[in-house]
Each structure stands twice: as C-alpha cells, then as structure tokens.
Amino acid sequence: MNDFTEIWAYLSRQPLVWLTATLAAYVIGDTCFRAANRAPIVNPVLISVILLAGLLHLTATPYAEYFQGAQFVHFLLGPATVALAFPLWENLPRLRRAAIPILAALTVGSVTAVATALAIAQVLGVQSMPMISLSVKSATAPVAIGISQSMGGSPTLTAVVVILTGICGAMVATPLLNRLGLTDWRARGFALGVAAHGIGTARAFQVHPTAGAFAGLGMALNAVFTALVAPLVLGLFN
C-alpha cells in the first residue's frame, strides 16, 4: 500500500496521468457513442466529462493539477480552429453559391439565440450577471468570454454557459431537425454551428462532412456577429 501511495504521488505530479486519463475517457465516450449507433443523446463529450469529473472527485485531485496534463489536448483547440479552413476550402464553390441563405440564416439564427435566451431568462426571473453570459452563449468560448467581460460579466460563468450550450446543441440538433423534415445538410450544419459553436461543429462532422463544413463556417461567422448583436439585444432587456 505504501509503495502504491508513493508511485501514485510520483505519477500524479506528471502530466502523463491526466493526459492519458483524458484520452481514455474520450475513447470510452466515443465507444459508447458508436455502440449507440451515433445517437445524439449519447454525447461523447458529456460522457468523458462525467467520467473525468468523477475520477477527479474520487482522487481528490484539484482541477489545476488535472489541467497540467489536459492542457496538451486543450491547446489543440486553436490549431483545430485553423484546420476548419480545409473543409471550407473544399466547399468554396458551394459556400459562394449559398451566400444569401448563409447571411439570412446567420442573422436569424444568431438574433434568435440571443433574444430568446434573454426572454426566457427574464420571464424566469434571472438577474443581471447571468444575463450577460446568456447573451453571448452561442459564440465560441474565447469570443464569448471577451465580449461578456467587456460588458461586465463573469468569465467563469460565461465559460460554463457556453460549454453547456454547445453540449445542448449537439444533443438536440439531430432529433429536432429530423422532426422539422429538413434534409439539406448545409442548412442543418450551418444552423448548428451558429447556435452551438465548436461543440455543435464537432457533432456536425460526426454526422456528415457537408454539415461539418457549413457548421465551421457558421461558428466563425457567429463569432463576429455575436460581438455586434449581443450588446444591442442585451440593451433592450435592461
């Protein structure tokens, strides 16, 4: 037992343990997702997060220590965002042809996301600080945190709201869009990227390459658009 404690004490200071655990949790989450026939309710991000949060809790590991290892995965978010240029380039002629539907769907999707979030929250009596976070929740995390901070919001609360929005979008999109009878992969992917940023885009790539490419575009455009729209709409609610 003493040996084990010593080995654990040594290993847990190394980034390797939590880096391995992050990949292992994702492999388990992804395996469940595939075993469930890619059902959106079996979200691989959500499963991995629950497994890891449980493990951190059981081993009394602080998040900062976990992040020592997990940062190597987290770091790749930046290069992955740059890599979204590749599917965009492959679909460039289709994107150009769809410029008008893209702009229309961006405007309607983005304004709906901000306005309905604030309206629902206000009806349910949510107060000022979370309102700021809710107004930017569909934008990709760094943009959302930046805009909310400039309006006096909390970065942590904004990060929580943004991640929850992404997971929610990834889980509801397929059944919702099937029920609406929409079969155009461009429309399905684009709307998901606008409403649920990178996590929605990740889901779109799992479903169809065209949906993935259009989701990536939706995410990028809404990063810019939210910066313009969120402060305006939030002003109407104060």
Added chain:
Amino acid sequence: MIHAILSLFLCQLLGEALTRTLNLPLPGPVLGMILMLLALRFIPKLAEIMRPVAQGILGHLSLLFVPAGVGVVGHISQLGGQAIGIMAAIVGSTVLAIAAGAITFAVVAKWTGNMDE
C-alpha cells in the same frame, strides 16, 4: 505531416499577432482560419499537404472540448440559485435558434433557387 502542423501553427500565430496588434474583435485562431483559407486558395500544393492532418484533427474535434468541459463541472455551482432559469434559457433558446436558422437557410435557398447538388 510536420509541414501541415507547421502551417497550422504559423496561421494561428499570425492570427494571434494580428488580432492583438490591430485590436480586432475576433480570436486569433479564427483569423488564423481565414489566413489558412487564403493560403489554400493561392498555394495549390498546400491542400494535399493539409488534407490528412486536417481530417485527422477534425474527426476528433469533440475530444478537444473535454478539458474545458471538466472545468465547467467544478464551476456549475456558479449558476447558483438561478440554475433552473439559466438552464431553461440555454435549452429553450438553443432549440429555437437551431430551428430558426435551419428553416431560414432552407426557405431562402428555395426562394433564390439555390438547391444543393
């Protein structure tokens, strides 16, 4: 592969540097994506270099959100007594935004005769 990774890093680095110097309201990686798109457009050879790495990384895009997701669990208490209202706003507005965006795209595409092949 190393050339592809270098290209991704260079675009991101340029993006980060430009957004900071010019005080642009978008994150460095998003500008990096636009720079990469321009590079792909004007350097025909780049596409075949980028393809395997881009497809590999985007095929497991979900994985990259796991560390941030784990961080959220520790801060979920930040939602405080307003948790139900906030969750309802997130779920309700996400459903409405996806539906509104997708319907708008499909309807406008139909009006403008812009159907997919």
